[in-house]
Amino acid sequence: MNGGELRARLVALSRRGSLRTRLTLLVTVAVALAIAMCAGLSYYVLQTRLIGNFDQSILESVRGGDRGFLEHNCTPDGTRGPFADGSATLLFANGTTCSIGQSPIVPDYERDSAAFEPCEPVYRYGTTRDGKPVRVVTVNFKPGVAVMESRPVGYIQRTLRLAGVSLAGISVLGVLGAALAGLAISRSALRPVGELTRAVEHIAQTEDLDTRIPVHGDDEIARLSSSFNAMTAALAGSRERQKQLVADAGHELRTPLTTLRTNIDLLLRSEQTGRSLDPGAKERLLVNVKAQFAELSTLVADLLQLARGDTDHEPHVELGLHEVVTAAVERARLRGAEVVTDLSPWYVVGSATSLERAVLNLIDNAAKFSPPGAQVEVRLRDGRLTVRDHGPGLPEEELPHVFERFWRSPSARGLPGSGLGLAIVAQAVTEAGGSVSLENAPDGGAIATMTLPGTLIRNSESDKSA
Template sequence: MKRRSMRSRLTLLVAAAVAIAVAVSAVGCWYFVRRELSWQLNQSLRDIRVPWDAMNKAVRDCSPNPVSTSPDDGHPSFAEPMQIVFPDGTRCVMGNIAVKVTYREKKVADGYRGQEAVYDGYADDGTPIRVLVKNVDQNAAFVVARPLHELQSTLRSVSLMLAIVAALGVLVAATAGLLVSRAALRPVGRLTRAVEHIAQTEDLNTRIPVEGSDEIARLSASFNAMTAALAGSRDRQQQLVADAGHELRTPLTTLRTNIDLLLRSEQTGRSLDPGAKQRLLVNVKAQFAELTTLVGDLLQLARGDADHEPHVELPLHEVVTAAVERARLRGAEVGTDLSPWYVVGSATSLERAVLNLIDNAAKFSPGHEVEVALREGELTVRDHGPGISEEDLPHVFERFWRSPSARSLPGSGLGLAIVAQAADEAGGEVRLGNAPGGGTVATMRLPGNLTPRSDPDQPSQRAGA
């Protein structure tokens, strides 16, 4: 069964289900007909009136064997086998067919008046008969019977008819199952062809028409959403690679130029001025530092969702404190106003995001203090720089985007993108706007609690550097 196609399996399952239903219905119908015919036969036996004159004559001229029922010899003729049975098993046959005496006749003959029994028995010649035994007088039972050949013949005819109907039903069910499977699996066939086309051509723009709202339609819609997400991910990856190549080209060109100058001076024997050589080396070091920062930012953005640290509950105020200390080591002036707040996230990612916000604020407001505040899950970082134009605000969190005024300053344009990614991973959000009175304020909101939800006896996890 597993090696068959889905269409053949569905056809077989439909045919089998209908065959079982038809078989059960046929068997039930057969038993119903059999019960009805049997009841009618029993009722016809009960409707036979006791021939008292013939019974009295049979008792007077009791014969245990079949007797002639020809009117010529003075015996009345009967359509059914009849006889009288006594408690000792003695019988007086009233017709030309004798019924075998069993314990039932003896029991009824020895019972109370009106007691009866109906059962399937046999005549002396082995003919199957339906027997009615009824106590009609004290110590005597009247027995009447009818052959079962008509009942059996009718049941055989009904069985043959039901078998033919069942066979036709199974054949029709198999045909219907084949047609149903073709109609039902047509969308699956389109989906299969689309998947095979994508596997062969890697064309993620392929879409499947969605018709209706059933499970196949939902599957098609989900497939379209999946391919759209994959196409978007590939486009973003290609854009990241293109942007990274563009950003790496400038520092690499500068490095190659400076190193070529140093090598040419060594190869030609023309020593550079010590001051110029010192400036070249400082420039090379600065370009290496810029490349290192850029590569680190690219790795931070390019890592997958499953590649980050496990999210645990941690004190956000301690993470912010660690980031502020690192910013101060870099020469930034930072003032803090922090209150406790516990979040679930990655300490490393959040600390780097906070450090990026502080570095960004310090870069645009040299000589001014950066104000960092944390109140009930809302972290604000404010500078006192020139601010940012309204038309630039929608682009500040895009990768490699830099405002015209910031292109002359050091940086890769990835810092705020890393901040947005860290906030999203922690279930929060970040926004940037102009502060009242001048400057820029960055606001990051993270869900959490004022007190830790974990066991207070466990040591809290501090933010790592």
């Protein structure tokens, strides 16, 4: 198996295995590469130092030897004597040799001939005539003559072989230790991920959004667990609001539907029995049916407005809030409301349709509770829109509930409305990044305040001026 195939198999394994397996494999491979590099570097340094010291000892021997004895006692086939190991050989310019010892060195004329003149020592591996491997150092003996001295390399080879085996064993143990450590680390590090996985699987199987994951520390896993808990809490709240909306909608729809059914049953019974209603009673009945249909249509439209998600709205664009308020005031006047305005320019980012509906709901709500002939005061300054009526106001204990869905003041039960108008206002303002509140005015009546972030001039105009 070549390196490419091994790499391909490792990649395939890392993709097929679990996250814990992949993490363990990556840690093991990384440590194995680091250990291999360290072992290779250690072997290289050891080899270099050993050979360097070995070469230095040979060089000191050849430079400190008795050159006269070598020159007068060497023979072409070697001799016995102080150099019984056959470690010294003279190389002449004509290619002949003269050695002392039983194992003359086989010359490498191309490299050794450089020492015929004074030069740096020549280091090389070589052999003797009987085939033994040796380390050879060649230096200049005198002009036209080089001297070669050698030492057997068996000791060096055994030392390096032992070092290689030891480093390989240490590397294998290191890789195994890294694998075990990686497995332990992955188990510990991925334990929160396992808890998260089990929680997600539990939610998928049971739809239990009350499941929470313990959060420990402040690392990435802890933030992931916190985000997951926040997500499930938001989903649980959304589902609860949907249930409440459905329950409230069913309750609110029941009244107009019951009234419609009663009136229609009365009309059908009069026709089926042949006892027709008098024209006045029949007209009142039909007017009541029409009014119930109008109330039902308004209620359904309000429900659809509230039922859409926070992101299910028109694209937000830059618009003039004062222009939106002006359009809402004109619509309110068409419905019979007496409205006075004091508006200054203010530009916001939002949905014109939603914001106009919100302002119109505030004006309609103020007009509904104002005495006949009273004016609704609408004022816009620096992103703060106020809608003031001169009605009776609200009890303080009821003010926190005015923006809740289907909530209606006990004093307003007899007035038309579904209890969704101010809830729609709160939703539209929140989508635009603002806030809304309702409070009693000091001298009577109520003041609704809508605050939206924005600027006095359009951003496009400020860019042009810049």
